[in-house]
Amino acid sequence: QLLGYDMDKGARAGATLRLTLYWQCVAEMTESYTVFTHLLDSDDVTRGQRDRLPGVPEAPTTSWIEGEVITDPYEIAVDPAAPGGEYVVEIGMYAAATMKRLPVYDAQGASQGERVLLEPVEVDR
Numbered sequence: 001q002l003l004g005y006d007m008d009k010g011a012r013a014g015a016t017l018r019l020t021l022y023w024q025c026v027a028e029m030t031e032s033y034t035v036f037t038h039l040l041d042s043d044d045v046t047r048g049q050r051d052r053l054p055g056v057p058e059a060p061t062t063s064w065i066e067g068e069v070i071t072d073p074y075e076i077a078v079d080p081a082a083p084g085g086e087y088v089v090e091i092g093m094y095a096a097a098t099m100k101r102l103p104v105y106d107a108q109g110a111s112q113g114e115r116v117l118l119e120p121v122e123v124d125r
Contacts, residue, residue: 010122014080025064
C-alpha cells in the first residue's frame, strides 16, 4: 500500500527530480515486484524514468513483513531535451519476468487502473 510520498516541486531539464515513496506491507508477498517511476510530459512522452527494486538498500517485496513501512527514494534523471512545462509522475509496480503491472485500487477497493499519478511538477529549461 502506498502511504504517501515526498517530491521536488520541479526540476530543470538535464537535472534530477527527487522522489521518495512510502510503502506499507499489508500482507507478505511471494513475488518480487519492481517499482516504476516515470516523468511524463503533456503528450504522455516519458522524459525521465527510474525502475528498480524498492528500498535503499534494496528491499525486495518478498522480504517485506506485514505492517512494515519501506522508505523508497528515487533520483529521476530529466531528459536534457525535455521542453519546459507541467509534467506528471506516474508510479506503480510490475513483475519483471512478465512486465505485467499490478492493479491499483482506491481506499474503497475500486479499480484505478495500473498506475498512480502524483501531483504535477514544473520542468524548466
